Amino acid sequence: MSRKDSTSLTDGLVAALILLAALALASCQTVQTTQTGAVGVDRAQVMMFSSTEVNNASAQAYRKTLQEAAKKNALNRNPAQAQRVRAVAARLIPVTGAFRADAPRWAWEINVISSPDVNAWCMPGGKIAVYTGLIEKLRATDEELAAVMGHEIAHALREHGRERASQQAAQNAVIGIGAALLGIGDAGASLANIVADVTVGLPYSRSFEREADRIGVELAARGGYDPRAAVTLWQKMGQAGGAAPPQFLSTHPAPENRARDLTDYAARVMPLYQAARPR
Numbered sequence: 001m002s003r004k005d006s007t008s009l010t011d012g013l014v015a016a017l018i019l020l021a022a023l024a025l026a027s028c029q030t031v032q033t034t035q036t037g038a039v040g041v042d043r044a045q046v047m048m049f050s051s052t053e054v055n056n057a058s059a060q061a062y063r064k065t066l067q068e069a070a071k072k073n074a075l076n077r078n079p080a081q082a083q084r085v086r087a088v089a090a091r092l093i094p095v096t097g098a099f100r101a102d103a104p105r106w107a108w109e110i111n112v113i114s115s116p117d118v119n120a121w122c123m124p125g126g127k128i129a130v131y132t133g134l135i136e137k138l139r140a141t142d143e144e145l146a147a148v149m150g151h152e153i154a155h156a157l158r159e160h161g162r163e164r165a166s167q168q169a170a171q172n173a174v175i176g177i178g179a180a181l182l183g184i185g186d187a188g189a190s191l192a193n194i195v196a197d198v199t200v201g202l203p204y205s206r207s208f209e210r211e212a213d214r215i216g217v218e219l220a221a222r223g224g225y226d227p228r229a230a231v232t233l234w235q236k237m238g239q240a241g242g243a244a245p246p247q248f249l250s251t252h253p254a255p256e257n258r259a260r261d262l263t264d265y266a267a268r269v270m271p272l273y274q275a276a277r278p279r
Contacts (some may be wrong), residue, residue, distance in 0.1 A: 010224060015244070016095070031044070031159075032044055034102070034157050034215070037098055038063070039062060039265050039269065039273060045158075045160070045163050046166065047162055047166050049125075049165060051159065052126075054161065054165055055125035057124075057190075057192040058192075058248075059107070059127065061123065062127035062129075064196075064223075065129065067113075072114075074113055075113060081112050081132065082110075082112045084142070086141075086146045089149060091223040091224060092220070093108055093153075095251075096219065096222050106125055107126065108126040109142075110128045111131050112135075113132070115130045117131045117132045117133045117241075118240045120148050120152050121152055122153050122156045123161060123196075124156055125156065126153070126160040128149065128153070130145075138204055138233070138237065138240060141229065144229045147216060147217070147225070147227070148214035150215070150220040151213060152217035154216045157215060158215065160211075160212070162168050164208075167223045169202040213258065213261060213265070214265045215268055217230050218269045218272065221266075222270040223276065224278055225273070225277075226263075227273055228260045228266045230266060234258055
């Protein structure tokens with residue numbers, strides 16, 4: 001190939017990538033997913049997919065996860081644990097309306113998976129899984145379960161999975177067109193796989209985690225759970241892995257900053273807890 005031909009190919013690749021980026025930007029929309037709440041979370045988000053698309057993909061990925069757990073006899077194996085986790089969720093779900101009017105009516109699902117991992121997650125649309133490692137290794141109280149579940153529910157309310165899926169799809173599209181032009185194979189992935197990956201497999205960004213921390217303490221307080229339990233919960237999680245903390249914490253804010261932030265925001269929502277706690 002001559003230098004001229006090589007230059008033309010490079011120019012064509014750059015032009016194609018620029019065109020793809022422009023098309024991707026044109027398909028995006030800026031949204032405000034939640035009300036600010038007492039904790040004041042207020043950030044506009046850029047989305048490529050609709051909520052419906054992502055929630056449908058989430059339901060598909062969640063069914064696959066439950067089927068795989070059931071095959072291993074790891075799905076809700078301890079009925080008492082499942083009942084306990086669902087009882088906590090039953091107090092948190094109704095108060096999600098403080099952030100989104102539609103959220104209490106989502107098709108919520110709550111299941112416990114037997115696994116030594118100290119982990120929990122909530123896929124878009126309210127598909128929750130709590131691992132037994134979190135319950136047993138941390139000896140989590142109900143207040144601490146409310147803290148971690150409130151945090152994970154906050155990710156779903158803020159549609160962080162949809163936001164991450166949008167970012168991932170844009171990256172995959174650029175990689176895909178580059179691979180196609182260079183003839184090196186298929187770099188695509190289904191939306192269900194992307195949603196599962198960004199919810200379960202990949203860590204969220206620190207800004208996402210900070211938003212989920214703050215919304216999570218408010219959800220716990222509104223549900224009648226002491227929001228200060230979030231501090232002890234995250235301290236326990238930080239200690240759970242010794243020199244290698246759980247993957248759950250891999251991109252979370254530094255422990256001292258997180259404790260300070262959670263303490264501050266727990267104090268802000270204490271009046272909500274005082275008004276909501278069981279008498």
